[in-house]
Amino acid sequence: MSTTTAPAAPAQPVKSQSLYQIAWIQFKKHPLARAGMAILIVLYIIALLAGFLSPYSLTEYESGSNRISWSPPTTVHWRDDKGRFGPFVYGLKREVDLETFRDKYTEDRSTKYPVKFFVRRESAPYKILGIIPSTVHLFGVEEPAAIHLWGTDNLGRDQFSRILFGAQFSLTIGIIASLMSIVIGMIMGGLAGYFGGWVDSLIMRVVEVLTAVPELFLLITLRALFPLDIDPLLVMYLIIGILALVGWGGIARVVRSQLLSTREQDYVQAAVSLGASDSRIIGRHMLPNTLSYIIVSLSLSIPGYILTESGLSFLGIGIVEPYASWGSLLKLAQDGGFESISGRPWVLIPGVFIFLAVIAWQFVGDGLRDAFDPRRRR
Template sequence: MGGTGPVLVLADGPSISPLRQNKTVSTAAVGPWRLIAGKFFRQKVAVTAGIIILILYLIGLFAEFLAPALPDTARPQYTYAPPQSLSFFTAKPDGGWEFNFHVKGYTIAIDKVALRRTFVIDDKKVVPVGFFVKGPAYKLWGLIPMNRHLIGPINPNDPMYLLGADRLGRDVFSRLIYGTRVSMSIGLVGVAVSLILGVVLGSISGFYGGWVDTLIQRVIEVVSAMPTIPLWLGLAAAIPLAWSPVTVYFVITLIVSLLGWTSLAREVRGRFLALRSEDFVTAARLDGSSEARLIFRHILPSLTSHILAVVTLAVPTMIVAETSLSFLGIGLKPPVVSWGVLLQDAQNIRTVATAPWLLIWPALAVVIAVLSFNFFGDGLRDAADPYDN
């Protein structure tokens, strides 16, 4: 009668509609990761945040190619030069417009009150700009020698400061791009260290209990009781000045990671205490599973949603920690370029008064990265939550 189609009659069971049967089979065939991906991609804010994070990491990966200049190239004649805007058309002498990708040049003026040199954008000076232009030579990823840049002045000697220049005449836009690589990667490395320590120690503590649990919890309490800033100050002061920037980078990453694992370890321990007596764990134990298999194959995967959320939300914490250390002068230092190092250059009052772009752009990059990771982490947590339909 009614529009449900023919009915399949089984000999030893109730009748099942083919439509319902197909729906059941197709739903059962979908794996948990596909379900998580489907729920995640329905969240537009989280997807947008993920795209922004991907763009930031691509910028860091291809920093040498994307930056118009090298980060340490100083041109004192353009100290504190203001930002230039890109233009696509110029006016013809006889009227109308013609396509001409360019930026406006500078005219030097003297501030008679402050008795210093200032730069004024001159509409009559045109600096032609192009894509895939030849510029300063570099090695992509330290391996491939190249001299092509995505964007830059046609004449390498012409000034092009899209985000302004600093106190040494260095291009802030190029330094910001190079800083993206360091600041974004230090978050990943720091979170990786914290994740390993937190998951392993928390799992062992919650699974075994007893004196092992007591020992690990006392260590966590000691680490958590340490004041953050004095500890960072002491550890950073112990770094020898003769160490290379790469060595300092990894040491600062380790310092930032030291205090980031305790909360995750406690949360993982709590979940293990609740799950170690569940029926599926008992069944796996009776089936002959080893303790390592019980921990990492049966119990730990049930914490996927929580671990994903913690990891994505911990990355911005690491970025802010590195930025804070470098801003205070106890973290990364020149010639390493990071967002914190760029903010350190904008500490004096003169910079804030005469060149606010030195403070605005690195701070804006930190805000965008932190907010993107927060929204992305919230989306992953909701998508991986098995109780959220």
């Protein structure tokens, strides 16, 4: 009696994964990296929709006797005395504290002002995504009441709105300056590593000069070359250019060292023997090998640029009025002295956002570094 066996099933081909697919899988296993990515998504959505989320414009304030300078955060009530649900606020009564001679604000409970959603305010226009004009805001109250979730500054401007608008400058400058410095660093490092000789020596001497000069001193010196009364938007572009100008040296040095070893590889020599141009060899065959380092370097350099811009604006040589960044808003705490910090703690809220943005980018950078490092993979 003979037995027959079924033919063995053909072996299924193993699907290979690229380096970036493996890195993404490893990145998702990093809890702090996931938390940092979630924080960054929230922050950049806030910056993108700042005009819609803000009840007031960046520079809007009341003049004369109606100005409510340094008012505390507005208390939003969710139930009235009869237990009915619905957010509302009270107006403010201003008095003078005879001990500190500062304005003191208390709630005027004679009138309730309901908080309305999707309010149209012609006095606070903005552009959705910087393109589409709009006057619709997420929430607001009718005048003469006002809603200031994080208080007001010395001119009576809404701190909540200014922090959201400030996110556009602080977060954007970090990304753009990092991208510009990385592009310059890759180009200069690629030229130095590929050509060598006097090109390598010249570029590396420039890098050494940039490294030898203290970065903050160089930034202040370069910024001082321009007049203080120029257009504030031009100031932002100047800051981005200056940050990129002084930050590409370290990237160029690492790219150069990687390309010095890559230059001797067989596929590079084959491209040379086939008559490929120098730009094609550098751009298509050599620089792609540095992308893993570039991605990690980008995520780790952005928080440094955010801190640098905040420091410059804090010193008064960065973003200036009427525009705002987190650093310039934090400067209010210094201008008011210790009394401002102790009596008006809401002026420190921009520092909380700076901390969140920097720590989130650090978490993402650590996650990417571990994901691309085979020795740290989980």
